[in-house]
Amino acid sequence: MKPFAQILTEQGTLQPASVLRRYLSQIRHIFANQRAVEAILKSEGDRLVYEVYVAEIPEAEGHVAYSTTIIYPGQVGDEYHMTKGHFHVRRGTGEVYFGLRGRGLLLLRREEGDSEVVPLEEGSVAYVPPFWGHRTVNIGQEPLIFFAAWPADAGHDYETAERLGFGVRVLHAGRGYRLEREGEEP
Numbered sequence: 001m002k003p004f005a006q007i008l009t010e011q012g013t014l015q016p017a018s019v020l021r022r023y024l025s026q027i028r029h030i031f032a033n034q035r036a037v038e039a040i041l042k043s044e045g046d047r048l049v050y051e052v053y054v055a056e057i058p059e060a061e062g063h064v065a066y067s068t069t070i071i072y073p074g075q076v077g078d079e080y081h082m083t084k085g086h087f088h089v090r091r092g093t094g095e096v097y098f099g100l101r102g103r104g105l106l107l108l109r110r111e112e113g114d115s116e117v118v119p120l121e122e123g124s125v126a127y128v129p130p131f132w133g134h135r136t137v138n139i140g141q142e143p144l145i146f147f148a149a150w151p152a153d154a155g156h157d158y159e160t161a162e163r164l165g166f167g168v169r170v171l172h173a174g175r176g177y178r179l180e181r182e183g184e185e186p
């Protein structure tokens with residue numbers, strides 16, 4: 001593979017890249033309020049929740065994979081739009097996020113049970129240490145756009161993230177947001 005340069009557009013897209021689009025119908029189970037999911041699917045048809053532009057880097061040791069993610073603003077019930085979230089298959093690998101636009105939160109969670117929430121917004125850098133599962137939430141009114149880089153052979157483990165959750169859910173409240181500990185839904 002030869003060195004190259006890429007374009008990162010104002011809209012947050014990488015060119016060239018492969019695009020992954022996640023629609024509500026595909027990720028419906030990540031949201032707490034299944035009745036709200038049904039209502040949206042019925043009234044809107046479907047909804048693009050987020051898209052990922054992944055640079056075409058070999059998934060091999062030594063390479064650094066990277067992407068940009070655009071999470072569109074919106075809620076499912078009171079819960080803000082968010083990514084599926086994942087652990088790395090190779091647990092001992094970390095990741096770096098750089099906020100390009102918008103306002104978001106990064107939810108982090110270890111298999112041992114502890115969880116953390118850190119801000120991710122324009123100009124901020126967030127570090128995901130090895131062993132921490134991660135999910136991103138858009139708490140703003142405009143798209144949340146961020147750049148991410150990780151060891152290319154880390155792999156995505158969605159199953160563990162789905163089984164354990166992230167410890168908290170991020171809900172709209174008044175003019176801001178509130179964190180609800182998982183398992184405490186009214």
Ligand code: M6P
Nearest residue numbers: 052067068069083084085086148
């Ligand atoms: C970031 C990176 C990617 C990830 C994407 C969407 O761009 O962490 O590896 O795929 O966010 O997150 P998820 O895969 O959890 O849907």
Ligand code: ZN
Nearest residue numbers: 088095134150
């Ligand atoms: Zn990751």
